[in-house]
Amino acid sequence: MFTALLKKDLLIELRSKEIVISMASFGVSVILLYSFSFNESPKTFSIFASGLLWMVFLFISVLGLHRSFSLEKEFDAIGLVLSAPVNRSLIFLSKWVSGFLFLLMAQIIIVPLFWLFLALDIPSQIGLWLLVFIMADLGIAAVGSLVAGITLRARMSEVLLPILLFPLVSPLLIAAVKSTDALMVGLPFEEWKVWGAIIFTFVIAFSVTGVLIFDYVSEE
Amino acid sequence: MLEIQNLSKSFFMRPVLKDLSLRAKDGEIVGIVGANGAGKTTLLRTLARISACDSGDAFLDGNSLIKGSHKNRENVLFISHHPNLYPVLTGEENLRLTARLYGHPKSADEITEALERVGLSRYRWDPIRNYSRGMLQRLGLAKTIIVPWKLLLLDEPTTGLDEDGSQLLENFLHRWQEEDRSMMIVSHDMSWLKRYCTVIYSLSDGVLNKESQS
Amino acid sequence: MNSFNSKRIPNIMAVIIIIMLGAGLKIVVDYSLTVDKEAGYLWAQKIFYYHVPSAWTAFLGYFIVMIAGVQFLRTGNRKWDQIGVASAEFGTFFCLLVLITGPIWGQAAWGQPWTWEPRLLTTLILFLLYIGYFMLRQFGGHYERVARNSAVLGIIAFLDVPIVYLSLKFWSADTQAHPQLGMSEQSSLVLNVFFFNLATFTLLFIYMVWYRIHILKLKQKQLELTHGL
Numbered sequence: 001m002f003t004a005l006l007k008k009d010l011l012i013e014l015r016s017k018e019i020v021i022s023m024a025s026f027g028v029s030v031i032l033l034y035s036f037s038f039n040e041s042p043k044t045f046s047i048f049a050s051g052l053l054w055m056v057f058l059f060i061s062v063l064g065l066h067r068s069f070s071l072e073k074e075f076d077a078i079g080l081v082l083s084a085p086v087n088r089s090l091i092f093l094s095k096w097v098s099g100f101l102f103l104l105m106a107q108i109i110i111v112p113l114f115w116l117f118l119a120l121d122i123p124s125q126i127g128l129w130l131l132v133f134i135m136a137d138l139g140i141a142a143v144g145s146l147v148a149g150i151t152l153r154a155r156m157s158e159v160l161l162p163i164l165l166f167p168l169v170s171p172l173l174i175a176a177v178k179s180t181d182a183l184m185v186g187l188p189f190e191e192w193k194v195w196g197a198i199i200f201t202f203v204i205a206f207s208v209t210g211v212l213i214f215d216y217v218s219e220e
Numbered sequence: 221m222l223e224i225q226n227l228s229k230s231f232f233m234r235p236v237l238k239d240l241s242l243r244a245k246d247g248e249i250v251g252i253v254g255a256n257g258a259g260k261t262t263l264l265r266t267l268a269r270i271s272a273c274d275s276g277d278a279f280l281d282g283n284s285l286i287k288g289s290h291k292n293r294e295n296v297l298f299i300s301h302h303p304n305l306y307p308v309l310t311g312e313e314n315l316r317l318t319a320r321l322y323g324h325p326k327s328a329d330e331i332t333e334a335l336e337r338v339g340l341s342r343y344r345w346d347p348i349r350n351y352s353r354g355m356l357q358r359l360g361l362a363k364t365i366i367v368p369w370k371l372l373l374l375d376e377p378t379t380g381l382d383e384d385g386s387q388l389l390e391n392f393l394h395r396w397q398e399e400d401r402s403m404m405i406v407s408h409d410m411s412w413l414k415r416y417c418t419v420i421y422s423l424s425d426g427v428l429n430k431e432s433q434s
Numbered sequence: 435m436n437s438f439n440s441k442r443i444p445n446i447m448a449v450i451i452i453i454m455l456g457a458g459l460k461i462v463v464d465y466s467l468t469v470d471k472e473a474g475y476l477w478a479q480k481i482f483y484y485h486v487p488s489a490w491t492a493f494l495g496y497f498i499v500m501i502a503g504v505q506f507l508r509t510g511n512r513k514w515d516q517i518g519v520a521s522a523e524f525g526t527f528f529c530l531l532v533l534i535t536g537p538i539w540g541q542a543a544w545g546q547p548w549t550w551e552p553r554l555l556t557t558l559i560l561f562l563l564y565i566g567y568f569m570l571r572q573f574g575g576h577y578e579r580v581a582r583n584s585a586v587l588g589i590i591a592f593l594d595v596p597i598v599y600l601s602l603k604f605w606s607a608d609t610q611a612h613p614q615l616g617m618s619e620q621s622s623l624v625l626n627v628f629f630f631n632l633a634t635f636t637l638l639f640i641y642m643v644w645y646r647i648h649i650l651k652l653k654q655k656q657l658e659l660t661h662g663l
Contacts, residue, residue: 076302171601
């Protein structure tokens with residue numbers, strides 16, 4: 001059932017391509033603007049780089065999540081999933097994983113360009129670096145899917161989503177920025193493991209909450 | 221057997237369904253008439269658990285549809301006047317998804333056959349966004365072929381159908397009538413309901429009243 | 435909770451709270467001690483007799499929102515939603531007091547109104563989140579769905595608090611330290627004044643929430659009458 005739901009999200013995206021394309025193109029244009037605004041001093045820029053990068057990711061996830069959930073409202077399509085004998089936790093899990101995958105795909109386009117445009121050094125611990133991205137994306141997608149579910153049928157959902165999401169996601173943002181920063185400078189894991197722990201806690205806390213509580217969120 | 225027990229639901233604190241109860245034996249076709257906004261659609265959406273209710277429950281063969289496990293709805297199919305399908309996907313993909321979600325995956329041939337029976341096989345590879353209102357209604361009927369239901373919830377099934385489509389719907393309804401299958405049909409058209417239903421209730425002010433029984 | 439209609443108990447309570455607020459102010463201004471040696475026993479430090487009880491009351495409010503949220507989802511009883519909204523509103527009110535009194539102290543002690551101090555920042559984040567909560571209640575659609583969704587939001591908001599606080603604590607480890615003194619190190623006079631004000635604020639909070647629930651119930655009754663029930 002979970003795979004059917006996940007496949008559905010991916011198939012819709014494969015057909016329409018609207019989510020990843022809009023996330024990626026928005027992200028790339030922001031990065032272009034960054035390089036216009038900061039090209040005076042690339043050295044100074046590298047100090048802020050990871051913070052600015054994660055801000056872009058946060059903005060594009062709002063874009064993607066909102067789109068992914070509004071697709072469910074067209075033709076009242078979500079009625080099919082809700083009336084089918086499907087556990088609501090699985091609906092959350094499928095939205096979580098697809099949201100994560102969309103964000104990751106957009107990042108695959110954005111991140112190399114970010115490094116290229118702004119002439120940054122490539123971090124040495126590339127595996128760990130990828131792991132930070134994956135874990136933090138999972139966290140954003142988990143809390144994002146939960147909040148997108150809450151705001152799904154609200155008026156002004158496109159405004160409510162970021163207003164609710166940004167404060168909630170702030171600890172994850174701090175931890176992701178700090179870890180990315182540490183990796184760019186090449187600090188050993190020992191020195192920033194507390195950030196890793198916060199990202200991990202965040203992912204666990206919100207995915208478990210989502211699984212437990214989505215039943216109450218999804219119904220009209 | 222379908223049994224609705226003390227179902228209540230309000231919108232904006234205004235009660236739409238008031239302590240509503242109903243019993244229907246297997247094979248009965250229950251018709252529900254009512255004016256616009258009387259809560260007919262809400263009743264069906266609540267039974268299909270698209271809408272949450274405030275209190276009460278409904279049972280199909282003793283299994284709770286509202287408070288119980290979601291699995292209990294595996295034999296309940298809801299055809300609303302919304303398509304309840306994904307506009308970007310094709311007719312075929314939508315039906316395949318529906319079958320999988322109800323736990324009865326269907327082969328491509330079975331799905332093509334279902335589409336053929338509702339006269340949509342030519343359009344099976346078109347995204348349903350391009351379908352007309354009547355075609356979407358037909359696609360809804362195709363759901364009844366691929367999901368093995370014991371209780372069908374039909375919301376205003378006649379709206380938007382052309383003459384051929386209406387004929388198709390009549391054929392389906394006649395067959396189900398002969399096969400003694402359980403249904404609950406909502407409509408504002410009393411005379412139309414009388415042709416199929418074994419019992420008709422009217423819904424007004426959130427209360428059901430028995431209108432006629434054949 | 436019995437009704438506000440018999441005015442006796444609420445009125446007595448209101449009078450007690452007013453007397454306690456007045457007495458508290460007199461005690462804090464004239465008799466209380468300043469405690470922070472490092473800050474040089476600033477008189478402005480007395481604002482902590484209001485700042486800290488406000489913060490505790492705000493968190494009490496948000497804690498109640500979470501409990502009411504869990505209860506509402508479990509029972510579906512409208513009473514729990516009313517308790518949740520009322521607590522959210524006055525939790526946010528006390529949150530605002532924290533955000534106002536904090537910078538006043540900051541200006542006096544450090545010469546700058548805002549520092550990136552984890553507890554103040556956690557309060558700000560919660561405050562922003564609850565602005566979103568009220569927006570959700572405003573724009574969320576029909577009451578029944580709003581009640582369910584805001585219950586869920588109240589729960590996840592409170593779950594987020596420890597993670598927010600911890601991350602900010604590590605994040606601002608090198609920024610200005612907040613006066614953080616152990617309760618046990620304080621003289622009993624300081625503690626007595628502090629707990630007196632805490633009691634006053636908690637009573638005030640209970641009174642406000644109680645009154646708000648009374649109004650919400652009246653609104654509901656009015657609605658029922660207009661629908662002719």
